[in-house]
Amino acid sequence: MKRFAPLAAALLLAGCGGGIYLGWGGGYDDGAPSVSITTAQTSVAAGGVLRVVAAASDDDSGIDEVAFYRVDGSIDTRLGSDGSAPYEWNVLVPADGRTTVSVFAQARDGAGNSASSTLLTVAVTP
Incomplete structure (x- = not known):
């Protein structure tokens, strides 16, 4: 009868609303992180640096x-990444005649889910 004791205990728990969890590690994360981007600058000089914080x-x-x-037009150029808060980056603004520069941040969580911020657009002065 000792061989069936664990099985009997499992059935008893299942019958009264209890259960046995046989999982590995933490729960399943299928939700994307949240991310936003900002800057204190209202404009940036062509060839200058735009400091952004996410x-x-x-x-x-x-x-x-x-x-x-x-x-850059229809191309998203990855500038780099920051692995610890505060998440910050210095964006080099090309001196190519553009009148605005647009940037965004993309966060990736520990489960591999990702999300992008809205686009941040700043005026470029000559």
Whole structure:
């Protein structure tokens, strides 16, 4: 009868609303993190540097990194990433005649989920 004791205990628990959890590690994280981007600058000189700061959070698995991108026409150019808060980056603004520069941040959580901020656009002065 001793061989069946664990099975009997499991059935008893299952019958009264209890259960046995046989999982590995934490729960499953299928939610994307949240991320936003901002700057204190209202304009930046062509060839200058735009300092941006991102805020990112994730309820389940934390933030692994925040990557920063500059939008160049239809191409998103990855500038680099920051792996710890505060998530900050210095964006080099090309001196190519553009009148604005647009950037965004993309956060990736510990489970591999990612999300992008809205686009931040700043005027470029000659």
